[in-house]
Amino acid sequence: MNDPSPRDLWSIPADVTYLHHGAFGPTPRVVQDVREAWSGRLAAEPMDFYVRRMEGELDAAKERLGAFVGMKPANFTFVDNATFAMNVVAATLPLEPGDEVLLTDHEYGAVQRTWRKRCEATGARITTARLPQPLGDSVGVVEAIFAAVTERTKLLVVSHVTSPTALVLPVAEICAEARRRGVPVAVDGPHAIAMQPLDVESLGCDFYCASLHKWLSAPLGSGFLWVSRRWQDGIVSPITSWGGSLAGRPPRWQDDFNWLGSRDPAAFLSVPAAIDFLAEQGVERFREHGHALAEYALERLTRAEAAPPLFGDDHELFGTLVGVPLPDADEEKPKGADQDPLQVALWEKHRIEVPIVHWGGQRFVRVSCHLYNTREDVDRLAGALGELL
Numbered sequence: 001m002n003d004p005s006p007r008d009l010w011s012i013p014a015d016v017t018y019l020h021h022g023a024f025g026p027t028p029r030v031v032q033d034v035r036e037a038w039s040g041r042l043a044a045e046p047m048d049f050y051v052r053r054m055e056g057e058l059d060a061a062k063e064r065l066g067a068f069v070g071m072k073p074a075n076f077t078f079v080d081n082a083t084f085a086m087n088v089v090a091a092t093l094p095l096e097p098g099d100e101v102l103l104t105d106h107e108y109g110a111v112q113r114t115w116r117k118r119c120e121a122t123g124a125r126i127t128t129a130r131l132p133q134p135l136g137d138s139v140g141v142v143e144a145i146f147a148a149v150t151e152r153t154k155l156l157v158v159s160h161v162t163s164p165t166a167l168v169l170p171v172a173e174i175c176a177e178a179r180r181r182g183v184p185v186a187v188d189g190p191h192a193i194a195m196q197p198l199d200v201e202s203l204g205c206d207f208y209c210a211s212l213h214k215w216l217s218a219p220l221g222s223g224f225l226w227v228s229r230r231w232q233d234g235i236v237s238p239i240t241s242w243g244g245s246l247a248g249r250p251p252r253w254q255d256d257f258n259w260l261g262s263r264d265p266a267a268f269l270s271v272p273a274a275i276d277f278l279a280e281q282g283v284e285r286f287r288e289h290g291h292a293l294a295e296y297a298l299e300r301l302t303r304a305e306a307a308p309p310l311f312g313d314d315h316e317l318f319g320t321l322v323g324v325p326l327p328d329a330d331e332e333k334p335k336g337a338d339q340d341p342l343q344v345a346l347w348e349k350h351r352i353e354v355p356i357v358h359w360g361g362q363r364f365v366r367v368s369c370h371l372y373n374t375r376e377d378v379d380r381l382a383g384a385l386g387e388l389l
């Protein structure tokens, strides 16, 4: 019998071309099954589950995740997603009028809004570091960021892999320079998990925020916040519940996050199943397949009349996600949560899920390439774009 196609390992509807894994990763069938089994155990005997089992099970799941991305269990907690994690960082960071929080010009919209709100509430302000275009080597990126640092900079917020532009930033070099200058760093890392080799402990950041539904394909609603030792005592949860341990264990800084009121931790407890799934498929095989397909997408979708890509000709600056510039860059940016009409047409006419991103006065098609994606998916997108543009 032939091996099943990787796509059969997911339950993506047959008529859908899903090139949007970077935004919301569909969950593989085996991981869905494990999640449902955990929810079933909770539903059957909530008292036993919450009070006697949950903390031990969470610890076991944390061991696995910690081994996968280089984190000591004492230094991180599960949270719902990267958005939640960044909100904890914002609640924790002491800010005074005149203080500055430095973001790059490639940061995620919700992250910008989180810091805008926090700055408005405290009288601090956001400053922005413009990264080179094309991005170029780590020296230029580090220089561009630290040219925007002042003595009022209280935190640098930087993506490991940028959302609108899909660039892999040199976070290790950025964190090393930040340490040298005494600037704390919060890394926004949801796209890096599984896509990039990662050892969080050795990165030298202060906070690392991530979602696990993206490239790891863990359930939606699973993420983590890693916090360096120096911040752990002062960490502030934006949600207040009982605090402390349900099982009567000694207090830990993570207690506030383990119990946010009664809720279903099945997504967290299924993270080991996602790690097993990817290990069985081969993490390296996933990275190679995804990157090769992203290169194929670049070749098929690039148009002579479009601007050059933001990574120049350095293909190491993207992973399994690639932003291909589109022509007619001055197409008006959709307002608020509205999608670009091209994105709507790709879905409505062709059942293709792919984001059309506006950034820096340019328009990009941002293509995600996971194990279930094929050259035929990219060809279908190329054909549809040829028809619609």
Ligand SMILES: Cc1ncc(COP(=O)(O)O)c(C=O)c1O
Pocket (backbone or CB within 6 Å): 022, 023, 081, 082, 083, 084, 108, 110, 111, 159, 161, 162, 163, 188, 189, 190, 191, 211
């Ligand atoms: C760089 C970056 N940060 C944060 C987020 C937010 O992730 P989530 O919606 O899982 O919290 C995303 C989502 O696309 C992202 O790309």
